[in-house]
Amino acid sequence: MNDVLYSVDEAVATITLDRPEAMNSLTVRAKTDLLEALTSAAQAYAVRAVLLTGAGRAFCAGQDLTEHAANLEAGRGLNDTVRTHYNPIIRAITEMGKPVVAAVNGVAAGAGASLAFACDLRIASDRAKFTMAFTGIGLAPDSGASWTLQRLVGPARAAELLLLNEPIDAARALELGIVSKVVSAEDLAAEARALAVRLAQGPTSAYAATKQALASAAGSTLNEALELEADLQDACAKTGDHLNATRAFLSKERPVFQGR
Numbered sequence: 064m065n066d067v068l069y070s071v072d073e074a075v076a077t078i079t080l081d082r083p084e085a086m087n088s089l090t091v092r093a094k095t096d097l098l099e100a101l102t103s104a105a106q107a108y109a110v111r112a113v114l115l116t117g118a119g120r121a122f123c124a125g126q127d128l129t130e131h132a133a134n135l136e137a138g139r140g141l142n143d144t145v146r147t148h149y150n151p152i153i154r155a156i157t158e159m160g161k162p163v164v165a166a167v168n169g170v171a172a173g174a175g176a177s178l179a180f181a182c183d184l185r186i187a188s189d190r191a192k193f194t195m196a197f198t199g200i201g202l203a204p205d206s207g208a209s210w211t212l213q214r215l216v217g218p219a220r221a222a223e224l225l226l227l228n229e230p231i232d233a234a235r236a237l238e239l240g241i242v243s244k245v246v247s248a249e250d251l252a253a254e255a256r257a258l259a260v261r262l263a264q265g266p267t268s269a270y271a272a273t274k275q276a277l278a279s280a281a282g283s284t285l286n287e288a289l290e291l292e293a294d295l296q297d298a299c300a301k302t303g304d305h306l307n308a309t310r311a312f313l314s315k316e317r318p319v320f321q322g323r
Contacts, residue, residue, distance in 0.1 A: 066093035074111040074263035076104035083119025088127040094148035101155040112263035116166035125173025160271030166255035177206030187242040194230035266304040267322035
């Protein structure tokens with residue numbers, strides 16, 4: 064993986080977009096590397112949480128427009144990158160049975176903002192800035208933004224952000240509920256890692272079930288949600304983590320989760 068850094072420590076896989084000279088914009092190679100890293104994290108038994116961030120002053124500026132312009136000039140249009148690259152990346156994040164934390168260190172634009180929205184939790188640097196960017200270059204939203212953004216801020220506010228394409232700073236993102244916490248740029252790496260480590264020490268199966276329940280409930284009836292919750296509870300009740308945590312609770316001890 065040349066454009067993405069990948070490391071595992073304390074059961075946390077840290078994935079860093081590493082094209083700082085181009086604000087971590089996404090070329091075909093970068094998208095391929097990112098999907099490979101996400102797939103590795105999802106499949107690795109030793110990984111129980113994922114931390115996604117960017118190198119340098121940007122989180123991710125979205126599609127690399129130099130490569131995009133070359134495709135347009137060659138008559139290739141989008142070169143099917145939405146279906147081939149972006150959709151699998153978003154599915155890899157949202158369907159992963161492990162929590163994913165985005166540490167938004169700077170600009171998150173277009174598909175870069177969508178990447179952050181797809182994560183389960185988002186912490187932002189006070190230097191972070193979000194902009195949807197798509198309509199600014201005559202495109203519709205992609206990478207799940209039409210689905211994730213309105214779940215974060217509501218349909219009316221999502222329409223405003225997507226149609227008007229106005230950047231919002233970290234403080235406004237916190238106010239809207241796009242991020243859960245804003246910290247100083249100097250503290251971001253430590254704060255985000257601490258959160259990822261906390262999640263990595265938690266009940267992984269329960270986290271996976273929670274992600275599944277939330278995703279399903281977004282498009283289901285109450286009765287359908289109730290049935291899925293019952294199925295997921297039955298599965299979680301059979302895990303060693305649930306059994307051990309119940310015993311710890313009765314013994315007035317702190318539970319230690321093994322992720323299984």
